Amino acid sequence: MGFSTLPEARRYRLTNATVPACLTEAADLVPDSEGLALADLTIDGGILAAIRPAGRPDPESDPKGLPALDLDRGMVWPAFVEAHTHLDKGHIWPRAPNPDGSFDGALTAVRGDRAAHWSAADVRARMEFSLRCAFAHGTRLIRTHIDSDPPQHRVSWPVFAELRKDWAGRVELQGSALVGIDRVLEDPYFDDLSHTVRAHGGILGAVTYPVAGLEAGIDRMFRHAIEHGLDLDFHADETGDPSVRSLALIAEAAIRHRFRGRVLVGHCCSLARQPEDVIDRTLDLVAEAGLAVVSLPMCNLYLQDRRAGATPRWRGVTLLHEMKARGIPVMVSSDNTRDPFYAYGDLDALEVYAQATRILHLDHPVGDWPRAVAATPAEVLCRPEFGRLAAGGGADLVLLRARSWTELLSRPQADRIVVRAGRAVDTTPPDYRELDALLAPQGEQA
Template sequence: MTALPPIPASGSFVLAGARVHSSLTPDLKAQFDGDGFVLADIDVADGRISAIAPATPAEPHAAAIDLKGRIVLPCFVDCHTHIDKGHIWPRSPNPDGSFKGALGANEADRRARWSARDVARRMDFSLRCAYAHGTKALRTHLDSGAPQEEISWPVFEEMRARWKGRIELQASALVGIENVRDAAWFGRLAGRVAVARGVLGSVTYMVPDLDDLLDRMFSVAISLGLDLDFHADETDNVGAISLKRIAEAALRHRFEGKIIVGHCCSLARQPDAEMLDTLDKVARAGMAVVSLPMCNLYLQDRRHDGTTPRWRGVTLLHEMKARGIPVSVASDNTRDPFYAYGDLDMLEVYRMATRILHLDHPVGDWPKAVAATPGRAMGLAGAGVLRAGGPADFIVFKGRSWTELLSRPEPDRIVVRDGRHIDVRPPDYAELDDLMVE
């Protein structure tokens, strides 16, 4: 296929014959095909989309850019990442690929190396990667155990200001649920999160006082007007049911804020009656769930006895979606002890999720899982869709169908922000070499 056509620098142009998806163009009235696509003309003026209409059968106007059926998607929304950890693999690799190995390597690296300068450099590098690949909004979890919270939260605030207008940046505190027992310290952390306009979060597991700790988290979040974000049940242990406990707490407190819960791996191992009860409560509580398929595939069921892993480590997205639970997929970790690979490229995430979770046959509205759905879960009005009057923030790919788009990495995609194409070259890893030496 020929190279993608250039986008003018003026911010005003027409894309003719763009292939757009029904789930990501909610206002477009058209006859979509079986995969949800239709050819459309997209008018851009002064950095915004002025019109989207079904493509006309006649030859495009001479001034239009003829995409010849190439796919155009809105910029991505990545609702679960860890850019404070990102890119430490060269200096602190996971010794055996296990979850325990990841925890140990990360903690040792954090204690020894996570100065404000170190965290800022790696955060900025990560954001440049995400931006080049077409991400418009991103939520990162920040390791917030003492004394790291006094380092990483000011760095986050600096990054958010620096990246304003390019990436809408959010942060959620990340501490083990047992840390909530120290009411005074947790209250100070929550206050710091509130000052930074962040999200209150924790990693939950089946500690004996889990319900009491969740009650404290919900009460503090309500008092400060904070949303909540949890890591839950990142294990194959069928006894890990903290997702259910979170939903019960949300219902108990009649929580009106937004809640995202990530991972929820053990749900796929539980008996049907337990699983269905959990899903009913999650739906009633209005919670959103995000699966991290690449990281979970890497860590879950890793064996050290010469045998092959026997499950995929992902949660029950199809069953959740059938109950109206908003479901997303996201990047999670990038080149750190929890995941040795990745580049914050949401096309890669969706490509891998399609294979791992069978987000096809039919495709349906699964493309929303990397755009509109996480945008709503993060409270971002209008993110992840293409519509007249909205910003001209989109990605032009070479692929003309799902099988073309999801078969190649598409490194030469065109990312358009405010009607102008940006540099899509990700930063060179060599930029971080000085941080990898003692």
């Protein structure tokens, strides 16, 4: 398949398609033992007009002779949703590598690169490159964290707002502030940050870690979010130290403040290292508080338990199965791409899903885990129209040759067709050479 093979008519059909039943709203589809169903889809002017069991067209809405593409049981997914990324850090690895792959090494490298290079032009060029990657791979909605230590917040947030406007209709963007929790207690900086976030339609966010004022900082985040009608997004417990337990503090604060907004918490790695009674109490609190959790399996597999000359002993991910069993919304996402926190990645949500399946055992059965890169993050990010195959919804699709889970997860699916508003788009990712002049190591720049 290539991106020129779709019918060019305004109205056409995709026949003999395999769809994940958990991502559709067509009640008459009959899934097999793997949760996959054969379907025919009708596209009409950018709208997914109908989803029907394969071979059962409606004579009135699907007249004989309507142009069609037989997918030969290839999969059709809705466009992907990424709930946790860092577009402003993306692709700085060539000029700011992490010397030892550690978390501390990443912090040091990013701080140095930010101070030396993060002008508006630099941030925009790298964010734009990342968006082009995500678009080519089939992503429709992204939340990005934005490094907001002063004075960077006054540089990066206007760039984000410009890109959100420029990319509207292709990739919808949400922005969340990223600062240390201790910064939340700093005035007048925090008031200025809050004003900046609100002025650009953002989400209030912070990184929690063991520091004096941790609980006071969390409380201030909730009070401020209530006062200004903001949602919250936390990085929490990105460590293997079992004594680090801020996820429970966030849940307790949400309950104490009777918070009615959305709270998304990322990482939560240390939870997997804690005693069972602590885990049970924490998950009960998270469920009661209505928090959602996003795991970043590729980045945390890379960072956690890294010791020179030693083999890692754990996978770095949080307890998604146990959370899901309690009704907690869970999802997976890319996190960092080609920066000191993760040297690899290309904002390909399908790669994230494939790797998460291996790392987190999201299989046997697959069940509704495909929702973790589609419908669930779309709901948590308050854009439920994305991430699902629904009659009357947008025809933003990803067409794959794979016919089953084992075919899907065994190859990178580089020949996918990405469909936007019913039309195929070019799926060629941007060439890294475009960034060469921008990312030359210090001393080599012209």
